[in-house]
Amino acid sequence: MNLVLLFAEDFVADDRVVLRGRRREHIAGVHRAAAGDVLVAGVANGRMGAxxxxxxxxxxxxxxxxxxxxPPPPLPLTLVVAVPxxxxxxxxxxxxxxxGIKRLFLINAWRVEKSYWSSPRLSEANLREQAIAGLEQSRDTILxxxxxxxxxxxxxxxxxxxxARDSTCLVAHPYAADPCPRSIAGHVTLAIGPEGGFxxxxxxxLDRAGFRPVSLGPRVLRVETAVAALVSVISA
Amino acid sequence: MNLVLLFAEDFVADDRVVLRGRRREHIAGVHRAAAGDVLVAGVANGRMGAxxxxxxxxxxxxxxxxxxxxPPPPLPLTLVVAVPxxxxxxxxxxxxxxxGIKRLFLINAWRVEKSYWSSPRLSEANLREQAIAGLEQSRDTILxxxxxxxxxxxxxxxxxxxxARDSTCLVAHPYAADPCPRSIAGHVTLAIGPEGGFxxxxxxxLDRAGFRPVSLGPRVLRVETAVAALVSVISA
Structure with missing residues (x-):
């Protein structure tokens, strides 16, 4: 937790919060913080500071x-990813x-196993919890x-x-002939398939919707590795 | 397992192998393969095929x-990473x-918790197992x-x-002023610190050893995300 993410209900005054539960435990147990210590904090969808x-x-x-x-600027990239x-x-x-991704779609695909759709991890509550973990990690506040x-x-x-309107549309495909373009200006919509690909x-x-297949090379990467690799190459 | 990695002891003839245990279970249970099916395979530190x-x-x-x-060409990058x-x-x-990284050092640093050093995950056997998982994932054979x-x-x-001799030496540091350079020609040695940084x-x-601090921006990434992001930007 490199940033303590705060919500409206945490505030007891304009400039004072009281936290219980997970965040208090982390501040006490991991940060081992005491009165007087200063942490990085930010308000969900708002500003950050001390x-x-x-x-x-x-x-x-x-x-x-x-x-x-x-908070840091959002990444101008929409991610469309087959449910892993x-x-x-x-x-x-x-x-x-x-x-820094701010818009994400989890979609079905032929090679997505049916059983994945009954996972409680796809619940709104869990997706929100994971997004909060990502913000706390990277020091951002925008959900x-x-x-x-x-x-x-x-x-x-x-x-x-x-x-995807007015954006560069790419679909990651391990066997695509074109290398993934670097440092794209403007907004990108990036589609990533399931293990085994679309x-x-x-x-x-996807081609009819304007998506061009691109690849980072012959190596088949896990989804989480592929997301970090592709997004960084496109944005760097 | 996108590639079945084979070892000398698997061979019962020049062109025939017999597998038991984990790989057999994966071929039967996940690939649901039957006689006649063709899988991608390769010999550890050797060639690959069908x-x-x-x-x-x-x-x-x-x-x-x-x-x-x-197998695909190795990545010309040596990774030095604080034990996560x-x-x-x-x-x-x-x-x-x-x-595609072929040389990796796991090192100590001030912010590496002492308890990490007693983890059985640092054993040679476990490190080898994880490396094999990476090769099976990415269709490579070179350990x-x-x-x-x-x-x-x-x-x-x-x-x-x-x-690090004759390579570009970089240390990833979230607060470095210089952005991580892209598409570096030649060999790179990349050092990545613990959570919280060096x-x-x-x-x-590290500076005395020739390592220049670079950053991918203000976001603090988890080690695994940082490795994929930095390595891809440097190599793409």
């Missing part, structure tokens, strides 16, 4: 908060959020929008063209 | 192997290996060399200059 601990005990921590700066294995999902969401789409064709044909018919649908 | 299943049962799988191509939390270590090793160094200064002063005295030691 939080000074006034009092901490086994139940709550009270801090005075001075918010003097904006539940074991991997949390890391993909937290990782993508830590990279990403994360949407889940159960039907590939309906999404790609009816929604994606509008979502099938041919899906690539055709 | 493995045709001759016979598979609850105990073993027999395959005929035709190795007709070289045991929970994260496996993913860092497998991830770095999947990116990386992974070395563990308990003493920061001794390593940086006595060994690192020789390890301390000032360590940066001074």
């Amino acid at each position: 939080a000074t601990i006034l009092r901490i005990d086994g139940e709550s921590v009270e801090m005075s908060v001075a918010l003097d700066r904006d 294995r539940p074991k991997v999902l949390n890391r993909v969401i937290a990782g993508a959020t830590s990279l 990403p929008s994360i949407e889940v789409r159960r039907f590939f064709r309906r999404f790609v044909e009816d929604e994606l063209p509008e979502i 099938i041919e018919a899906e690539l055709v649908s | 493995a045709t299943i001759l016979r598979i049962d609850g105990e073993s799988v027999e395959m005929s192997v035709a190795l007709d191509r070289d 939390r045991p929970k994260v270590l496996n993913r860092v090793i497998a991830g770095a290996t999947s990116l 990386p060399s992974i070395e563990v160094r308990r003493f920061f200064r001794r390593f940086v002063e006595d060994e690192l200059p020789e390890i 301390i000032e005295a360590e940066l001074v030691s």
